[in-house]
Amino acid sequence: MPFDDKKKSRVTLLDVARRANVSRATASLVIRKSPLVGTETRARVEEAMRELGYVYNMGAARLRAERSHTVGVIVPNLTxxxxxxxLSGxxxxxxxxxxxxxxxxxxDLVERQDMVMRRMREHGVDGVIVCPAAGTEPAFxxxxxxxxxxxxxxxxxxxxxxxYAGAxxxxxxxxxxxxxxxLGHRTIAFAVQGPIHSAYxxxxxGxxxxxxSRRLDPSMILRVPNQIGEIADxxxxxxxxxxxxxxxxxFNDVIALGLSAGLYDRGLKVGENFSLIGFDDVTDAEAMRPRLTSVSTAPVTIGANAARLLLDRLADPIRPARRVVNETVLHIRQSCGPIAISPDNNPPASG
Structure with missing residues (x-):
């Protein structure tokens, strides 16, 4: 998405790359006078620079070369x-x-994220790992x-x-x-919460x-409150x-913990007459009784992957973008059981 007209006075390397129909990495190679760029491509990029009035700030580049050995990490929720x-990863x-x-x-607020990012820059961080706040635009x-x-x-x-690092x-x-x-379940709900973003x-x-794919009704998607005490209610x-x-x-294990309490209050036994699955499989899953069946996304591994991507990016700023996506694993514990069949009803038909 191009920058607004009012921002044209602050031409970026990304603007130049788009005008020349090349990647930002290629435009950067041209500026650095790399021999890896062909004559025709180099001429196209240089012409775009002249048309847009792009000026390479060598002073800023020298300052960036002096590392602070700090990395910013911005997440939407510390609770x-x-x-x-x-974060441990x-x-x-x-x-x-x-x-x-x-x-x-x-x-999870775009305005606060922008402010934090400015502070990160002021502190001279070498790079940033960010879980984008819901509603973040490409202009970020x-x-x-x-x-x-x-x-x-x-x-x-x-x-x-x-x-990008994810699951x-x-x-x-x-x-x-x-x-x-x-296990015979045919009517399955999905409990969600929070703002809308790519993972949502x-x-x-999914x-x-x-x-x-199993010819089951996917429409029972229920939105619950964000606070765990309110989830139970x-x-x-x-x-x-x-x-x-x-x-x-x-949607996550926090919801599972809250609903487990709410189901208990209603006299239901999780794992016996109602089944419950969490998502993310954080350490609290083992502390719940009955133990929570949960989809593991391996957050420690995701964190380690994000760190490696950033370190590789710092070592080679013009390398192509990469995606590292973890496979998930369903950890089966005690919170699910075969569907409870009423003696007055026949078993549900298979789909």
Whole structure:
């Protein structure tokens, strides 16, 4: 997406690359007078620079060459234990390179994220790992490209042209649906919460596709509150539907913990007469009773992958963007069981 007209006075290397119909990496090679660029391409990029009035700031480039050995990490929520595990993976990788992490919480607010990013730049971080706040626009990446600040997206992505570390959320949903279906469950709910972002879409779409592939109704998607205490009180939403579910898959383990409490308050026994699956498989899953069946996204590994991507980017700023996506694993514990059949009803028909 091009910059607005009012920003044309601040021409970036990305603008030049788009005008010349080349990648930003190629435009950077031209500026650095690399012999890897062909004569015709070099001429096209140089012509774009002249047309747009691009000026390479060599002073800023020299300042960037002086490393601070610090890395910024911006996450949307520090209360979710998932992000603590993610951070441990990031820190291990960054520490191994003799660098330190500066951590900030965006609160999932674009305005706060922008402010935090400016502060990160003022502190001279060498690069940033960010889980983009919901609603982040591509212009956010354009700004960082203008600053020449290396960036890795983690968990959520807003562009395929920037390094990304995450997990195969859709595959995790298939694993959860397939397992419940193997236990005879036909009416399965999906409990979600929070703002809309790429990971939200991937999980919802994965759930719908997995249900449809088994000819099951994917429409029972219920939104619960964000606070764990309020989630317990919202368990009634599962039973306000015309057709009541026998199992629920949760957007994350926080929802699973809250619904487990709410189901207990309603006299239901998780794992016996109602089945419950979490997502992310944080360490709290083992502390719950009955132990929580959950889809592991391996947040520590995702963090380590994000750290490695950033370190590689710092070592080679013009390398092509990469995506490292973890496979998910369903960890089966005690919170699911075969569908409870009423003696007055026949078993549900298979699809």
């Amino acid at each position: 979710n234990p998932f992000f603590a595990e993610l 990031i820190e291990a990788g960054i520490d191994s390179a003799g660098m330190v992490v500066i951590l900030a919480n965006s609160g 990446l354009h700004q960082l490209a203008e600053w020449d600040l290396p960036l890795v997206q983690v968990l959520r992505q807003i562009s395929e042209e920037v390094d 195969d959320y859709a595959a995790g949903m298939r694993q959860a649906v397939d397992y419940l279906a193997s 879409h991937e999980r919802v779409e 759930f719908c596709e997995a249900m449809q 919202a368990a009634h939403l599962l039973f306000d539907e015309r057709e009541q579910p026998t199992a629920v898959i949760c």
